[in-house]
Amino acid sequence: MGMTMTQKILANAAGLEKVKAGQLIMANLDLVLGNDVTTPVAVPEFNKIGKEVFDKTKIAIVPDHFTPNKDIKSAEQCKLIRDFATKHQIKNYFEIGEVGIEHVLLPEKGLVVAGDVVIGADSHTCTYGALGAFSTGVGSTDMAAGMATGKAWFKVPEAIGFEITGEFANEYISGKDLILHIIGMIGVDGALYKSMEFFGPGIKNLTMDDRFTIANMAIEAGGKNGIFPVDEKTIEYMKEHSTKEYKVFEADKDAEYEKVYKIDLGKIRPTVAFPHLPENTKTIDEVGKIKIDQVVIGSCTNGRMQDLRMAAKILDGKKVKKGVRTIVIPGTQKIYLQAIKEGLVEKFINAGAIFSMPTCGPCLGGHMGILAAGERAVSTTNRNFIGRMGHPKSEVYLASPAVAAASAIMGEIYNPEKL
Amino acid sequence: MKVEGRVFKYGDNVDTDVIIPARYLNTANPDELAAHCMEDIDKDFIKKVQKGDIIVADKNFGCGSSREHAPIAIKAAGVSCVIASTFARIFYRNSINIGLPILEAPEAVKNIKTGDIVSVDFAEGKITNKTTGKVFYGQPYPEFMQKLIADGGLVSSIKKNTK
Numbered sequence: 001m002g003m004t005m006t007q008k009i010l011a012n013a014a015g016l017e018k019v020k021a022g023q024l025i026m027a028n029l030d031l032v033l034g035n036d037v038t039t040p041v042a043v044p045e046f047n048k049i050g051k052e053v054f055d056k057t058k059i060a061i062v063p064d065h066f067t068p069n070k071d072i073k074s075a076e077q078c079k080l081i082r083d084f085a086t087k088h089q090i091k092n093y094f095e096i097g098e099v100g101i102e103h104v105l106l107p108e109k110g111l112v113v114a115g116d117v118v119i120g121a122d123s124h125t126c127t128y129g130a131l132g133a134f135s136t137g138v139g140s141t142d143m144a145a146g147m148a149t150g151k152a153w154f155k156v157p158e159a160i161g162f163e164i165t166g167e168f169a170n171e172y173i174s175g176k177d178l179i180l181h182i183i184g185m186i187g188v189d190g191a192l193y194k195s196m197e198f199f200g201p202g203i204k205n206l207t208m209d210d211r212f213t214i215a216n217m218a219i220e221a222g223g224k225n226g227i228f229p230v231d232e233k234t235i236e237y238m239k240e241h242s243t244k245e246y247k248v249f250e251a252d253k254d255a256e257y258e259k260v261y262k263i264d265l266g267k268i269r270p271t272v273a274f275p276h277l278p279e280n281t282k283t284i285d286e287v288g289k290i291k292i293d294q295v296v297i298g299s300c301t302n303g304r305m306q307d308l309r310m311a312a313k314i315l316d317g318k319k320v321k322k323g324v325r326t327i328v329i330p331g332t333q334k335i336y337l338q339a340i341k342e343g344l345v346e347k348f349i350n351a352g353a354i355f356s357m358p359t360c361g362p363c364l365g366g367h368m369g370i371l372a373a374g375e376r377a378v379s380t381t382n383r384n385f386i387g388r389m390g391h392p393k394s395e396v397y398l399a400s401p402a403v404a405a406a407s408a409i410m411g412e413i414y415n416p417e418k419l
Numbered sequence: 420m421k422v423e424g425r426v427f428k429y430g431d432n433v434d435t436d437v438i439i440p441a442r443y444l445n446t447a448n449p450d451e452l453a454a455h456c457m458e459d460i461d462k463d464f465i466k467k468v469q470k471g472d473i474i475v476a477d478k479n480f481g482c483g484s485s486r487e488h489a490p491i492a493i494k495a496a497g498v499s500c501v502i503a504s505t506f507a508r509i510f511y512r513n514s515i516n517i518g519l520p521i522l523e524a525p526e527a528v529k530n531i532k533t534g535d536i537v538s539v540d541f542a543e544g545k546i547t548n549k550t551t552g553k554v555f556y557g558q559p560y561p562e563f564m565q566k567l568i569a570d571g572g573l574v575s576s577i578k579k580n581t582k
Contacts, residue, residue, distance in 0.1 A: 024561065024563045037441075037444045037486060037488075038485065038486065038487065040447045041447045041487050041488065041491075045574050048574050048578070049574055049577055049578055050578070051581070065441075065444075066444075066445055070445070071445060073445035073446050074445045077445060077446075077447070120485075121485055121487075122484075122485055123483065123484050123485040123509055125485075137485040137509050138485060138509060138512060138513075139485055139486075139487035139490075139509060139512060139513035139516060139517075140487040140513075141487060141513065141516035141517060141572070141573050141574060142512060142513075142516060142573065144574065145573050145574065145577055148577065149577060149581075153563070188432055188479060188482055189432070189478055189479035189482065189505065189507070192479065192505060192507065192508065193508050219483075219509075222479060222482065222507060222508070224508060277432060364436075364441035364444075364484070365436075365440065365441050365442050366441055366442070366444075370442075383434075383436065383483060383484075385434045385436040385437065385483060386434075386436070386437050386459050386460060387436060387437065387440050387459040388436050388441075390442075392459040392460075
């Protein structure tokens, strides 16, 4: 029996000819990531090990969650990791002014390429599967061990295949709708411990930004990782952003998949996940009238150029409904600047939205847009758990930037196709 | 190792945002984290929990964020063991790494309710519901993980094996 793309990357990183599902391996790491929530827990554990970092160019520390420091405690946490980064000369430590949302920033900086093995003390580290890398979320202790040894243990995952055909019916439907559809179909533990392998003739019709969004939410189906084959679009992206050498791995023809789901992109509708689980999905046609108080457009899921362009296009010349707080957050400083150059920021502000610096902020109920009891938000983020964006009695509806922008104008969850 | 305690039972998909809400993640102090453990789904948990008590839950316990603060908060609250039908993978990894004992045991979960007194013998993976007298067996850890646990967690294991 052959190997999946994930299995091939893991075999290579473990120095093995072949691996099979269930096997425990020790793999070499190309990058170890942490943020301002998880790194402060990793540092004391790292210090207990009592070693130097394995490679100061292969660690990335990205204070993006509670920054700009929202309070004294956050400032203390950030100081702790800044001091750590300085002491160990961590090359890829990103201070305010350089920092962006980690999973938007790292690919943009060219720090991850195809064939890499990446662990990150953040669950959405699976985003880099869009580039044909194996990347997965771990905890702080794993991050500490990874920084000290350059290695991590993995159980080689079984795979679920997603054979993608066709193309989206219109420009208002995107990668976010596809991944929400998939999570709705297989559930929040539908891919538990498994890799989600995307392939098929429809992949070429997904932009890189679509692929980042899709791989990003593999964790929301319980997946260990989500991964895309490397094609012309991937290579073009890597050439534009990175000087690192990449390695292309392809799944064997006889690779084993526990199940293969066939999905025609042409049949995907704008999709919304209702509270309080990402699997509670409905198509926009089934939503009904749901009034909202806030819209958030941004995050590691949907804070890229394609997302901002779509939101700006919908908001252009319109006004957000009075009383709907509309918060737009670019993923990185580069995206921020590009949004200014393209005139998107002007459109947002004229429409009555605010445009913030890059931060994870509201996505996790950290700061910059917290909900009160009874309030509802439409958000392009990735989780709608109880209390995720604020009060335990608030509600988050997950959707695409197109649906979010249309909803901001109408004051209720709204189909962008109908505007 | 054996533990015994009173059970707090929860349903499917208990996520790390309810185990420890992100609004409290501006600290890494275990006691501060424990003070807010489970508060968004069970305000009384932290008032009632006693040292040695056991959390039992249905499938996909610990889904969501990778925050190690979640198993840390549970452990610091005094919980001796979490038994679930299944665990989300990052939570599973984190628990092993920080030394919070966890067991996958779907049959046990079906037959344990809030308030039951349960004992767990980790060497055998044996779970006894003392309230009903029923006995169950959890999934044993793979050998690799048994060694990790015996070494005292990931960091101790690395220290031990690189000297």
